[in-house]
Amino acid sequence: MKYAISAATGRFGQLVIQDLRKIVDISDIVAIVRDVEKAQRVLPEDITIRQADYTDEAALQHALRGIDRLLFISSVPGGEVPRQQQHANVVQAAQKAGVGFVAYTSFAHADTAQSPLSKDHVATEQLLRDSGLKVSFLRNAWYLENELSYLQAAAQGQDAVYAAGRGKISFALEREYAEAAARVMTLVAPKAVYEFGGEPRTYADLAETLSALTGKSFTFKSVDDATYRAAMQAAGLGPELIGVLTAMQDMMRAGELDVTSTDLPDVLGRPLSTLPDALHEVLQAHAGA
Numbered sequence: 245m246k247y248a249i250s251a252a253t254g255r256f257g258q259l260v261i262q263d264l265r266k267i268v269d270i271s272d273i274v275a276i277v278r279d280v281e282k283a284q285r286v287l288p289e290d291i292t293i294r295q296a297d298y299t300d301e302a303a304l305q306h307a308l309r310g311i312d313r314l315l316f317i318s319s320v321p322g323g324e325v326p327r328q329q330q331h332a333n334v335v336q337a338a339q340k341a342g343v344g345f346v347a348y349t350s351f352a353h354a355d356t357a358q359s360p361l362s363k364d365h366v367a368t369e370q371l372l373r374d375s376g377l378k379v380s381f382l383r384n385a386w387y388l389e390n391e392l393s394y395l396q397a398a399a400q401g402q403d404a405v406y407a408a409g410r411g412k413i414s415f416a417l418e419r420e421y422a423e424a425a426a427r428v429m430t431l432v433a434p435k436a437v438y439e440f441g442g443e444p445r446t447y448a449d450l451a452e453t454l455s456a457l458t459g460k461s462f463t464f465k466s467v468d469d470a471t472y473r474a475a476m477q478a479a480g481l482g483p484e485l486i487g488v489l490t491a492m493q494d495m496m497r498a499g500e501l502d503v504t505s506t507d508l509p510d511v512l513g514r515p516l517s518t519l520p521d522a523l524h525e526v527l528q529a530h531a532g533a
């Protein structure tokens with residue numbers, strides 16, 4: 245059985261490879277990357293590397309030759325070629341190469357999601373459904389690491405504002421999602437959809453746990469979008485980033501990242517890290533950063 249991971253040089257791909265090689269032989273893993281030099285720097289030296297950019301369908305098809313199972317890691321937004329087009333190239337290449345199974349890193353509740361941030365994932369799931377390929381959607385809710393700026397503010401006793409209100413967010417550690425992806429790649433009968441996430445929490449829950457963990461006194465204050473935007477502007481962020489961050493907060497407030505599913509611990513075969521442990525881990529990993 246040959247396994248491929250695309251966008252393998254990213255943070256997520258690197259973590260998945262570390263886990264997948266514990267389950268299958270490294271000689272059966274192919275890293276599909278757009279930058280071979282980077283791959284040689286950041287990936288294990290005994291892994292097979294094949295070059296293909298998501299913008300190049302022919303190269304992708306060539307890179308996917310003989311692959312039984314592909315972990316299709318979603319591209320990042322903002323490239324010259326729209327992400328939906330990049331993803332369409334991957335789907336077509338996988339079809340033409342006769343890949344037996346594709347696991348795609350998607351978005352929480354991609355069947356009902358409304359947020360603009362979900363758009364590319366909703367479209368890609370549809371392409372994959374229409375392709376006739378055997379697929380699993382790995383709908384990763386939210387990495388706790390995404391909240392690093394809040395965690396670090398709290399650790400320094402600094403106040404912060406958010407606009408997500410009482411919206412619940414299913415935080416889990418990036419490494420937990422990555423390990424789950426590696427495991428799904430090797431399951432005999434993977435499910436069609438995994439809603440991956442941790443126990444849903446509000447920012448107020450985060451603040452309470454952080455306060456107990458750090459012993460610091462600080463306030464995370466819920467504000468409206470306009471006040472949130474003004475605070476981000478005062479912190480020196482540009483309009484584009486403020487737009488993305490505000491859209492994220494709106495999405496959280498609307499409950500789009502509220503996932504009540506045991507898929508993640510079920511696939512991992514163990515409970516997820518507790519919130520205090522996970523917060524401690526992220527803060528330790530970025531201490532001094």
Ligand SMILES: NC(=O)c1ccc[n+]([C@@H]2O[C@H](COP(=O)([O-])OP(=O)(O)OC[C@H]3O[C@@H](n4cnc5c(N)ncnc54)[C@H](OP(=O)(O)O)[C@@H]3O)[C@@H](O)[C@H]2O)c1
Nearest residue numbers: 251252253254255256278279297298318319384385386387
């Ligand atoms: N659910 C969540 O909370 C959450 C959080 C973070 C990220 N994500 C999503 O997870 C996915 C992977 O994230 P990540 O953390 O691994 O991101 P990352 O560390 O920024 O890596 C992005 C990867 O995509 C590759 N890439 C970008 N454009 C490409 C193209 N045109 N062709 C081929 N490869 C291309 C990059 O290649 P190079 O190494 O050559 O640059 C890199 O391997 C992204 O879709 C991201 O939006 C989800």
